[in-house]
Amino acid sequence: MAKYETLASQIKQQIERGIWQENEKLPSLRKQAQISGYSLMTVLNAYQLLESQGLISSRERSGFIVTAPTRPSSMNNVQAADAVSINDFVYEVVQASRDPHMFGLGFAYPDPTLYPRQQLNKSIGAAAQQISLTSAMDNFPPGNEELRKIIAKRYAARGMNISPDEIVITAGALEALNLSLQCCIRPGDWVVIESPVFYGAMQALERLGLKVITVAVTPENGLDIAALERAFQNYPVKACWLMSSFQNPIGYSLSDEKKQRIARLLETYDVALIEDDVYAELYASSAPPLPIKHFTTNGNSMLCSSFSKSLVAGYRIGWVAAGRHCMTIQKQQLMTTLATSAPIQMALVDYLKSRNYESHLNQLRKKLIIRKKAMAAFLKENLQNVATIHIDDGGYFLWIECQPQVDTIDIYREALRMHITIAPGKLFTLNNEFAHCFRLNASFELTDTRRALLSKLTRYIQKISV
Structure with missing residues (x-):
């Protein structure tokens, strides 16, 4: 497939998905060349091919306009399924990421060296000295009172009034999300998730026997709100x-x-909101983002987060600001995990009260911004004309969109042979819609050794994209 045909195919898919609407102006030739990395002539040939297919038209002084309507179905960007099956593949990818000899670009957590390990170990020691016979009972649901107060104060600093009594401490954010889901559904109910989506959502739906509706999310526009409605x-x-x-x-x-x-x-x-907010502390702007919950008024929203991405992964401490569902979630937790680890809750209280968490977060954000930009620049240089590197402010993931004919499962298998892990698009969808995409963890410093490994992988991607 010629380069102009590949670009034309990508733009056609964007039109079909509703990213470009009828009568909407496409980027100029120069702008499209900058976005795609193709030459002006390649872009012009792609536009002319789309024009010959009746999808776009050239208008004097207006550039190229989309003329073909989006798909006529009233459920454009919405897909429904009676069952979900994803767990086996998730297990395979996660197991591969556990290998310490791998360059873990498929890893879901930030580089562990970014965590304040020594200070956390001191807090564990301090907590061990404070443990008494009543500690376990004091940390039963809804969890350690001091920890809930600290979390509530941090929300208050963001302009959110969340009572400590509304917060339930959990064994990580995933437990918070699962408990939140269970408190408002029954087997066979319909639940909306994004596509692509964090695989934990699909695992939860599979385990609970729920019916799923996926709503499209794009790197250009985020969630399709019209499709959601x-x-x-x-x-x-x-x-x-x-x-x-x-x-x-x-x-x-x-x-x-x-x-x-x-x-x-x-x-x-009257739809309950389960909001995953685990990356909220990893913003690149001057102020933290507000969650959807901030704009709700009826108490039917559950905001879930944890310290796993911002402070330490292994402690498995999360929480849910549960609104009117707080008591139901506590009862469910008592019937499942019983309670979250008392020593770990106490250790976090010690750290958050006696150490400089804000200083750690400021340093973490700065390092993530630098590393993410460095990896994005490296990939853009080495994957010119064969992939689009999507980078956004905050967090530490890059979303790589290869040419439509590329299957990133092949890249995943080859990467494993090179001792690299990636997260292929199949991991984040119920179908093959994102088979040509993959996610990379950009929190790791690009040492010479890692650059060499990544160079080998990008050469392979170049090879299979021809």
């Missing part, structure tokens, strides 16, 4: 599992205006 209109949706800031895997963050629109839709259709 169509899903609410056409299905008896009980809950909506969303990540509105630094979305995993694509990294996109919704604007406050879009978050407000989603909040209104959820309340209009």
